[in-house]
Amino acid sequence: MTTRRMVLLGGVAAGGALIVGYALWPSHRRERENALAAGPDERFVSNWIKIANDGIVTVIVPHCDMGTGNITALTQMAAEELDADWSQMRGEQAPPDPLFANGALAEGFILSGQNIGYGQVPAFLRGLVGNSFRTIAEYKNLQITGGSSAVRFTGVYGMRVTGAAVREMLVMAASARWNVSPDACRTEKGRVFHGGKSFGYGELAAEAAAYTPSDNPVLKSPDKYTIVGRPVPRFDVPAKVNGTAQYGIDVRVPGMLYAALRIAPVFGAKLASVDSVAAEKMRGVSKVVKLDDAVVVVADRFWRAKNAVESLAPVWRKSGNEDETSARITAKRDALLKSGPVKSDVKTGAGADALAKGKLVEAQYSVPYLAHAQMEPVNATALFKDGTLEVWSGTQDGLGARAYCAEVAKLPLEKVTFHQLQMGGGFGRRLPGYFNFLRYAAQTAMAMPGLPVKLLFTREEDMQHDYYRPNVISCFRAALDGKGAPLAWVNDYTTEDDPNPEAHIVYDIPNQAIGAAKLTTSIPTGPWRSVEASWHGFFIESFVDELAHADGADPYAYRRTLLAQRPRHRAVLELAAQQAGWGTALPKGRARGIALFESFQTIVAEVAEVEVDDKGALTVHRVTAAVDAGTTVNPDGLRAQVEGGIIFGLGAVLNGAISIDKGRVMQANFPDYEMVKLADCPQIEVHLSNSDGPYGGGGEPGVPPLAPAITNAIFAATGARIRDLPVRGQDLVAAITHPPQKQTSG
Amino acid sequence: MAIDLKVNGQVHTLDVEPDTPLLWVLRDELGLTGTKFGCGVAACGACTVHLDGEAVRSCVTPVSTVAGKEIVTIEGLGAGGLTDVQKAWITHQVPQCGYCQSGMVMAVAALLKTNPHPSDADLQAAVTNICRCGSYPRIRAAVRELAGKA
Numbered sequence: 012m013t014t015r016r017m018v019l020l021g022g023v024a025a026g027g028a029l030i031v032g033y034a035l036w037p038s039h040r041r042e043r044e045n046a047l048a049a050g051p052d053e054r055f056v057s058n059w060i061k062i063a064n065d066g067i068v069t070v071i072v073p074h075c076d077m078g079t080g081n082i083t084a085l086t087q088m089a090a091e092e093l094d095a096d097w098s099q100m101r102g103e104q105a106p107p108d109p110l111f112a113n114g115a116l117a118e119g120f121i122l123s124g125q126n127i128g129y130g131q132v133p134a135f136l137r138g139l140v141g142n143s144f145r146t147i148a149e150y151k152n153l154q155i156t157g158g159s160s161a162v163r164f165t166g167v168y169g170m171r172v173t174g175a176a177v178r179e180m181l182v183m184a185a186s187a188r189w190n191v192s193p194d195a196c197r198t199e200k201g202r203v204f205h206g207g208k209s210f211g212y213g214e215l216a217a218e219a220a221a222y223t224p225s226d227n228p229v230l231k232s233p234d235k236y237t238i239v240g241r242p243v244p245r246f247d248v249p250a251k252v253n254g255t256a257q258y259g260i261d262v263r264v265p266g267m268l269y270a271a272l273r274i275a276p277v278f279g280a281k282l283a284s285v286d287s288v289a290a291e292k293m294r295g296v297s298k299v300v301k302l303d304d305a306v307v308v309v310a311d312r313f314w315r316a317k318n319a320v321e322s323l324a325p326v327w328r329k330s331g332n333e334d335e336t337s338a339r340i341t342a343k344r345d346a347l348l349k350s351g352p353v354k355s356d357v358k359t360g361a362g363a364d365a366l367a368k369g370k371l372v373e374a375q376y377s378v379p380y381l382a383h384a385q386m387e388p389v390n391a392t393a394l395f396k397d398g399t400l401e402v403w404s405g406t407q408d409g410l411g412a413r414a415y416c417a418e419v420a421k422l423p424l425e426k427v428t429f430h431q432l433q434m435g436g437g438f439g440r441r442l443p444g445y446f447n448f449l450r451y452a453a454q455t456a457m458a459m460p461g462l463p464v465k466l467l468f469t470r471e472e473d474m475q476h477d478y479y480r481p482n483v484i485s486c487f488r489a490a491l492d493g494k495g496a497p498l499a500w501v502n503d504y505t506t507e508d509d510p511n512p513e514a515h516i517v518y519d520i521p522n523q524a525i526g527a528a529k530l531t532t533s534i535p536t537g538p539w540r541s542v543e544a545s546w547h548g549f550f551i552e553s554f555v556d557e558l559a560h561a562d563g564a565d566p567y568a569y570r571r572t573l574l575a576q577r578p579r580h581r582a583v584l585e586l587a588a589q590q591a592g593w594g595t596a597l598p599k600g601r602a603r604g605i606a607l608f609e610s611f612q613t614i615v616a617e618v619a620e621v622e623v624d625d626k627g628a629l630t631v632h633r634v635t636a637a638v639d640a641g642t643t644v645n646p647d648g649l650r651a652q653v654e655g656g657i658i659f660g661l662g663a664v665l666n667g668a669i670s671i672d673k674g675r676v677m678q679a680n681f682p683d684y685e686m687v688k689l690a691d692c693p694q695i696e697v698h699l700s701n702s703d704g705p706y707g708g709g710g711e712p713g714v715p716p717l718a719p720a721i722t723n724a725i726f727a728a729t730g731a732r733i734r735d736l737p738v739r740g741q742d743l744v745a746a747i748t749h750p751p752q753k754q755t756s757g
Numbered sequence: 758m759a760i761d762l763k764v765n766g767q768v769h770t771l772d773v774e775p776d777t778p779l780l781w782v783l784r785d786e787l788g789l790t791g792t793k794f795g796c797g798v799a800a801c802g803a804c805t806v807h808l809d810g811e812a813v814r815s816c817v818t819p820v821s822t823v824a825g826k827e828i829v830t831i832e833g834l835g836a837g838g839l840t841d842v843q844k845a846w847i848t849h850q851v852p853q854c855g856y857c858q859s860g861m862v863m864a865v866a867a868l869l870k871t872n873p874h875p876s877d878a879d880l881q882a883a884v885t886n887i888c889r890c891g892s893y894p895r896i897r898a899a900v901r902e903l904a905g906k907a
């Protein structure tokens with residue numbers, strides 16, 4: 012499995028270690044930008060920012076829209092440094108052209124990985140280093156939307172810098188007109204002032220564009236912010252309430268045909284043969300296309316293509332995975348953790364040797380495979396004509412998608428055009444490395460030269476040929492001292508990747524040993540909203556809860572003590588507890604659970620209030636979240652993301668499980684892979700607390716604390732400790748009447 | 758087989774198989790792509806349209822059964838300007854990815870026609886559409902406002 016982190020770091024590691032200051036583009040590049048993305052009365056002044064004669068400032072955002080509000084938030088960050096008039100700001104998604112590759116993203120990942128602060132690179136190296144990031148981003152076709160990275164990387168390293176640089180250029184243009192020093196000018200709400208005189212940015216843009224942007228413009232002090240931190244309405248919302256938003260599935264190209272496919276149900280199996288004679292005679296059918304591991308029907312309408320593909324009886328060549336089952340994978344996974352080898356990742360103090368020094372507590376947790384189930388099934392439209400390939404789709408990386416299509420079609424990059432459309436949900440499903448829909452669409456188009464073909468997965472194909480959140484087991488041992496405080500923390504888990512930094516803990520425990528055993532299976536896996544944090548959050552925060560109860564302590568107070576050295580984490584925990592009314596009385600059968608997790612540089616604590624009735628039915632009544640994302644750019648947008656993360660996490664707690672039998676996925680559609688609905692939705696409150704921490708991500712950090720907050724609350728309500736997700740199918744009544752054996756010993 | 762279909766006040770004569778789901782007729786024959794495909798089995802509601810004023814899931818509605826009836830899609834709903842439901846959706850910033858929202862808006866609009874002051878319980882009983890981004894708390898807040906219960 013390739014994780015999202017590997018994709019990104021693999022792309023930039025060659026760039027070395029240093030940096031700061033996003034290198035802004037020289038003027039000859041702006042001409043190309045103008046040709047690609049500026050209208051008749053507009054021009055680019057610097058990277059990503061164009062200004063029209065009428066003063067409208069448009070920020071071209073090198074990310075795609077999948078509903079997180081990133082285009083609006085990044086426009087706010089550029090507008091803030093620009094001293095723009097918010098009513099004149101617009102945001103647009105960048106075209107997937109190397110010119111709009113995301114160098115700031117590359118820079119941000121390196122910086123955050125190495126904890127190098129802004130401004131720590133010697134001035135004489137800055138241009139060089141910044142340029143190399145831009146080059147790497149272009150070379151690696153980097154334009155990813157994922158990793159909750161838009162604000163904290165593109166925004167911090169790119170948008171602020173380019174906004175500030177453009178402001179300086181506008182001031183220079185105005186001061187030249189007035190023949191005064193730039194220092195004698197000031198900017199406010201889209202105008203440059205000198206005494207009582209002023210010019211609007213639109214009047215100055217053409218002259219400003221002639222200056223060379225500074226790579227190190229002066230940035231505003233956060234206490235002067237008037238746009239960042241304001242809950243502005245998102246640009247993308249109006250088109251999403253009247254049906255006009257254009258998703259990949261909505262593309263219409265003149266003369267377009269439609270394709271439906273059947274992929275080999277067993278992972279790794281190939282197409283041996285298929286009798287296509289009858290299907291090719293069905294109404295509207297153009298062709299039955301045989302691919303390596305799938306059969307595709309192209310017809311004049313999707314419904315006809317779908318019926319025709321379902322009428323086929325393809326013969327599949329065996330892959331050797333035909334006997335794979337969930338039970339076998341689970342047994343293999345569990346055996347691997349027992350027998351190793353376990354790769355050590357963290358060792359502090361005496362590590363596991365310290366277990367002998369106190370009362371031992373042990374527990375083991377697991378999570379199953381999960382599908383993304385984004386609402387828009389994956390799809391792509393492609394046209395192969397005269398040696399060129401044109402593709403339309405919604406992906407989390409337009410440039411990466413273009414490069415991938417070129418590879419599939421064995422065409423030079425310049426022969427491939429990619430049109431990036433909005434996504435009906437991403438959650439990791441549409442990141443590079445997980446582009447099976449582009450492959451099938453490109454291959455189908457190549458079998459239909461000159462004809463555009465829209466290939467759409469049915470929900471069943473989408474669910475059965477996803478890249479699943481992995482099936483993971485995690486085993487914990489801890490030793491408590493005489494006062495109940497943990498002396499030692501030992502954690503081994505399985506992974507399909509390198510050891511996960513998400514398994515590192517924020518709690519102050521002197522002796523730690525954390526390691527991972529690498530599991531390989533035939534099931535394709537991939538990043539799922541919050542990735543490794545989605546399972547380590549559940550594991551770690553469940554076990555901490557068990558330690559608290561082993562000590563007879565209040566789980567909130569217990570955590571709070573262990574966070575003495577972490578004031579930000581402690582403050583977030585306190586805020587959640589306070590807002591949730593932690594410790595106040597609840598009706599019979601109800602209880603609260605708490606959990607805290609930091610991911611993507613954002614700290615989130617959640618308190619769940621649940622009820623288990625005497626029949627064992629679980630209701631989640633209320634979830635209170637506290638969030639510290641450093642500086643919040645769009646508070647309403649961040650709240651929406653945390654609400655969404657809670658709902659996404661809730662589905663995994665209540666029902667989520669993909670199971671394998673005979674080498675294939677057993678679930679096919681929403682009736683058997685159940686989603687959370689309005690009736691399941693708890694009352695959710697999200698409390699934001701700004702801090703002096705770095706800008707944090709918004710899209711994912713709401714997910715990880717949710718599962719343990721709920722299962723910890725279930726324990727508090729019933730005495731049943733949920734160690735394996737989902738909750739569905741587990742007998743909560745039995746737990747009430749026959750409490751589980753105590754987990755403590757020694 | 759020729760079928761007369763009245764969509765958003767306009768009659769279309771179409772030559773399609775009678776069992777073709779209304780969803781695919783709207784999207785592929787008429788180009789009304791605001792109505793979305795999510796599951797194909799009436800489980801998610803992304804394809805919700807109004808049939809003689811009632812919310813139906815068009816992905817399992819054979820086109821032959823709706824000939825001559827009044828069909829309204831998301832394109833028709835706000836044709837004369839944004840409806841109150843759509844305005845509330847903007848006020849409350851309901852959509853995230855937005856893919857399910859055509860169906861949500863249609864389902865809520867149909868509910869409000871028969872029950873202008875729905876309780877939370879009425880809402881969740883009537884609107885069983887799936888939103889994967891988790892816009893439910895905002896849908897609830899928007900409908901409370903529309904119902905005069907904010």
